[in-house]
Amino acid sequence: MQQFLNVTLTGLGQGAVYAAFALALVLIWRSTRIVNFAQGAMAMFTTYLALVVIESGQSYWVGLAVALVAGLVLGAAIERLVIRPVEGGPELNAVIVTLGLFVALQALAAILFGSTFRSFPAPFDLRGFTVGGVNIAFTANSIYTIVAVVVVMLALVALFRFTDLGLKMRAAAFSQEVSRLLGVRVGRMLTLGWALAAVVGSLAGLLIAGGSLVFPGYMDSIIVYGFVAAVLGGLDSPGGAVVGGLTIGLLLSYVSGYVGSELVALAALAILVAVLLVRPQGLFARTAARRV
Amino acid sequence: MTAGTLEVAGLTTSYGPVTALDGVDVTAERGRITAVLGANGAGKSTLLRTVSGLVRPDAGHVRLDGVDLTRAPAEDVARAGVAHVPEGRGVITELTVEENLRLGALLGSARKRTDRRLAHVYEMFPPLAERRRHDAHVLSGGERQMLVIGRALLTGPSVLLLDEPSLGLAPRVVAQIFGLLRGLVDDTTTGLGMTVLLVEQNARSALSVADVGIVLNLGRVVARDAAATLAADENLRHAYLGF
Numbered sequence: 001m002q003q004f005l006n007v008t009l010t011g012l013g014q015g016a017v018y019a020a021f022a023l024a025l026v027l028i029w030r031s032t033r034i035v036n037f038a039q040g041a042m043a044m045f046t047t048y049l050a051l052v053v054i055e056s057g058q059s060y061w062v063g064l065a066v067a068l069v070a071g072l073v074l075g076a077a078i079e080r081l082v083i084r085p086v087e088g089g090p091e092l093n094a095v096i097v098t099l100g101l102f103v104a105l106q107a108l109a110a111i112l113f114g115s116t117f118r119s120f121p122a123p124f125d126l127r128g129f130t131v132g133g134v135n136i137a138f139t140a141n142s143i144y145t146i147v148a149v150v151v152v153m154l155a156l157v158a159l160f161r162f163t164d165l166g167l168k169m170r171a172a173a174f175s176q177e178v179s180r181l182l183g184v185r186v187g188r189m190l191t192l193g194w195a196l197a198a199v200v201g202s203l204a205g206l207l208i209a210g211g212s213l214v215f216p217g218y219m220d221s222i223i224v225y226g227f228v229a230a231v232l233g234g235l236d237s238p239g240g241a242v243v244g245g246l247t248i249g250l251l252l253s254y255v256s257g258y259v260g261s262e263l264v265a266l267a268a269l270a271i272l273v274a275v276l277l278v279r280p281q282g283l284f285a286r287t288a289a290r291r292v
Numbered sequence: 293m294t295a296g297t298l299e300v301a302g303l304t305t306s307y308g309p310v311t312a313l314d315g316v317d318v319t320a321e322r323g324r325i326t327a328v329l330g331a332n333g334a335g336k337s338t339l340l341r342t343v344s345g346l347v348r349p350d351a352g353h354v355r356l357d358g359v360d361l362t363r364a365p366a367e368d369v370a371r372a373g374v375a376h377v378p379e380g381r382g383v384i385t386e387l388t389v390e391e392n393l394r395l396g397a398l399l400g401s402a403r404k405r406t407d408r409r410l411a412h413v414y415e416m417f418p419p420l421a422e423r424r425r426h427d428a429h430v431l432s433g434g435e436r437q438m439l440v441i442g443r444a445l446l447t448g449p450s451v452l453l454l455d456e457p458s459l460g461l462a463p464r465v466v467a468q469i470f471g472l473l474r475g476l477v478d479d480t481t482t483g484l485g486m487t488v489l490l491v492e493q494n495a496r497s498a499l500s501v502a503d504v505g506i507v508l509n510l511g512r513v514v515a516r517d518a519a520a521t522l523a524a525d526e527n528l529r530h531a532y533l534g535f
Contacts, residue, residue: 175382175384182396
């Protein structure tokens with residue numbers, strides 16, 4: 001029972017991060033129909049920036065702020081400078097460009113920050129709570145992770161549901177032509193969409209790094225899990241990304257806890273294949289079919 | 293010059309090697325419905341798409357009250373007061389009815405009065421008011437046409453471009469929509485009627501509501517006259533209008 005509780009709580013904490021990462025993928029997919037394979041590398045890069053700031057003696061929170069602002073700028077710059085020129089061309093071009101970015105950013109990070117493992121501080125305690133003499137593998141840092149993800153999700157929901165800007169962004173995502181005819185500056189909305197996605201991705205990168213080790217490839221497995229979560233949720237649905245992320249987090253945690261941690265990556269792949277076979281449109285997508 | 297005069301001069305547009313519009317001149321004036329008629333492929337939709345900035349012309353001019361809009365992007369043409377309702381209606385089905393309308397209202401000049409202006413549209417189209425909170429995909433064809441016209445009006449345009457508003461609608465609904473257009477153009481309460489440029493394959497209905505008609509064939513203007521005169525010209529009707 002104690003193990004079940006621990007495995008479940010660990011899964012929820014991990015799932016929150018996958019959810020944030022999946023959300024970043026969904027934000028970009030919805031507006032530009034591009035799966036951003038560079039998402040993880042972008043997050044890795046901004047996490048390194050935060051690490052530099054923190055190691056220079058600033059607090060964790062200054063580092064967090066720097067990472068999020070850097071994510072915003074990086075996302076906007078990448079959309080404007082790299083993605084815009086290939087938009088409207090064959091879909092594969094954009095995919096290849098994001099893959100190229102992924103490789104380039106990882107190499108650049110290795111050059112700038114070194115390719116050795118470096119430990120990243122956690123803002124809160126990493127020891128589990130003890131309730132009635134039983135150790136629970138749920139730390140103050142996990143609570144912070146979950147709260148941070150929930151706050152960002154609620155902020156995004158509020159933006160998209162209740163503001164004029166959010167309405168314009170959604171309209172631009174659903175129909176560029178109609179939006180332009182209504183005076184919406186679609187180009188700006190796409191840039192903003194990438195920027196917001198990069199902020200959410202940066203947060204995910206920072207949260208997963210907290211109390212752990214970073215190196216240029218540390219986000220690689222998160223990209224896979226985040227992608228599986230996004231596909232499970234239906235790529236088009238922000239709510240689906242959240243549910244997908246938590247589901248993947250829990251499932252992988254059970255696999256790791258009861259079957260063996262070496263099978264986690266295989267399990268993620270099995271889930272991906274199963275989803276694409278049984279319900280390729282995902283659990284929450286409204287559109288009936290998708291080309292894979 | 294009255295506000296809302298749309299002048300198209302020598303407009304030439306091509307898609308690759310295919311010339312869709314070939315030196316077309318059209319003037320649409322305030323208080324009038326100008327109908328552009330012709331068979332499928334005559335260049336009617338291309339005319340509207342070039343005017344609204346979705347397609348770039350090879351040559352010619354588009355002017356609104358003397359202001360050149362020829363190569364302006366669609367966003368800027370919309371902001372200048374030209375509302376284009378595209379063929380296939382342009383309802384964003386993933387948004388609710390009210391969100392679709394609000395999107396139009398965001399461009400209108402008096403943002404503070406958005407709620408009042410929305411209320412006015414709901415008054416004009418009661419079926420929309422009943423479904424304001426529903427996703428727009430639940431609307432029928434006629435209701436969708438109401439939604440896009442209402443949304444276009446909320447942008448506060450001086451010129452309304454309509455592409456095949458009668459397509460797929462029952463004759464009774466078509467009459468209703470055209471009656472509404474007539475009301476917008478004649479607007480006697482404020483004296484601020486609009487300019488309407490209407491593209492239609494359904495020539496008979498269009499000529500019954502329009503003031504002026506222009507007939508396109510293979511990208512060129514082949515006839516231009518008062519709507520009643522065109523409707524009475526039997527040869528022209530047989531050759532180009534199919535009724």
